Amino acid sequence: MTEILYQILYPAMMKKPFFILAMLFAVQLSSVRAAASENYHSINLPSTNIQLEFQGYFSESQKQMLKGWVVEMAQSVTSIYGEFPLKRARVKLVRSYSWFEPVPWGEIQRWRSSRVVLHVNPSFSYEQIRSDWTAVHELSHLLLPYVGDSDSWFSEGLASYYQNIARAKSGLLTEQEAFQKLFHGFRRGEKNARNKPVQLSLASKKRGNTMRIYWSGAAYFLNVxxxxxxLSNNQQSLDSVLRLYRDCCLPNHRVTSLGSVISKLDELSKTEVFSSEYKKIIDSKQFPDYRESFAYLGISNGWRGVKLNKQSAFIARRNSLLKAD
Known part of the structure; x- marks a missing residue:
């Protein structure tokens, strides 16, 4: 476009060069702005507005597919307690060319605001992208403020717990799949703890403890x-306490001490569950004991994976845990 205009306007430039150059610059600037605006989209959902950004080449049909994916993943997190954690959220999709998995990387960036960044290859089918856990994991980080690198087990544990529970609540996973994935994660964490025994409080400061960090935290939140x-005869849950935390304390994009977050969660729940479970595991070299919680839900280790007890009491407990709000 600019080249054609240049050929047309070249004779005039000899007479009024500054005026014509200004016109060419304005045309070029408007085309850049138009291209940029195509990469920014505003998505309004009942409890949040998502500012979606695309980086890299995505066709228009791919953008539409991925917008639907972001909406579905946000709805999965919304199923935890009926509202999205933030009234305004930012999500950035970066073009990936990896053929190993549809969403090979994700992270949350917190500085003045919180932004979820997901690397995604739109050449995979929608079902393949939809079945990936990364988006729900990263969006679940928004449920609580970041507590710092040294206590990453807490942040990563929350996200690892809900990447399975929230997806089951919203129908992305079956009950069997959700508990199977949790169990496999716990087994990886147990193996890591056996091979590299170190106190949980020190695990994030040493290499090779990724599975211990992520899944110890997930076991902590399951037990909580x-x-x-x-304690409440099923009148209170992690979901309901996190909703209270949203109402009082979010958004919070600053690094917040783990002690203050746990203290606030105890206060909101009117219990000492968060702090007592923390004290049990923080100085231990052992992986947290999740088997009592599994037993309460009627989950045992079967020959082909987890086995779900079909007695009505256990079914009711599992249904309550996986019920969408």
Whole structure:
């Protein structure tokens, strides 16, 4: 476009060069702005507005597919307690060319605001992208503020727990799949803890403890969730306490001490469940014991994976845990 205009306007430039150059610059600037605007989209959902950004080449049909994917993943996180954690959220999709998996990388960036960044290859089918856990994991980080690198087990544990529980609540996973994935994660964490025994408080400072960090945290939140339900006769849960935290304390894009977050969660729940479970595991070299919580839900280790007890009491407990709000 600019080249054609240049050929047309070249004779005039000899007479009024500055005026014509200004016109060419304005045309070029408007085309750049138009291209940029195509990469930014505003998505309004009942409890949030998502500012979606695309980086890299995506066709228009791919953008539409991925917008639907982001909406579905946000709805999965919304199923935790009926509202998205933030009233305004930012999501950036970066073009990936990896053929190993549809969403090979994700992260959350927190500085003045919180932004979820997901690397995605739109050449995979929608079902393949939809079945990936990364987006729900990263969006689940928005449920609580970041507590710092040294306590990453807490942040990553929350996201690892809900990447399975939230997807089951929203129908992305079956009950069997959700608990099977949790169990496999716990087994990886147990193996890591056996091979590299170190206190959980020090695990994030040493290499090779990724599975220990992520899945110790997930086991912590499973135990918290079950104990809250037991103490309240199922009137309170991790979901309900996180909703109270949203109402009082979010958004919070600053690094916040783990002690203050746990103290606030205890206060909101009117219990000491969060702090008591923390004290059990923080100085231990052992992987947290999740088997009592599994037993409460009627989950045992079967020959081909987890086995779900079909007695009505256990079914009711699992249904309550996986019920969408």
């Amino acid at each position: 969730d079950i104990n809250l339900r037991k």
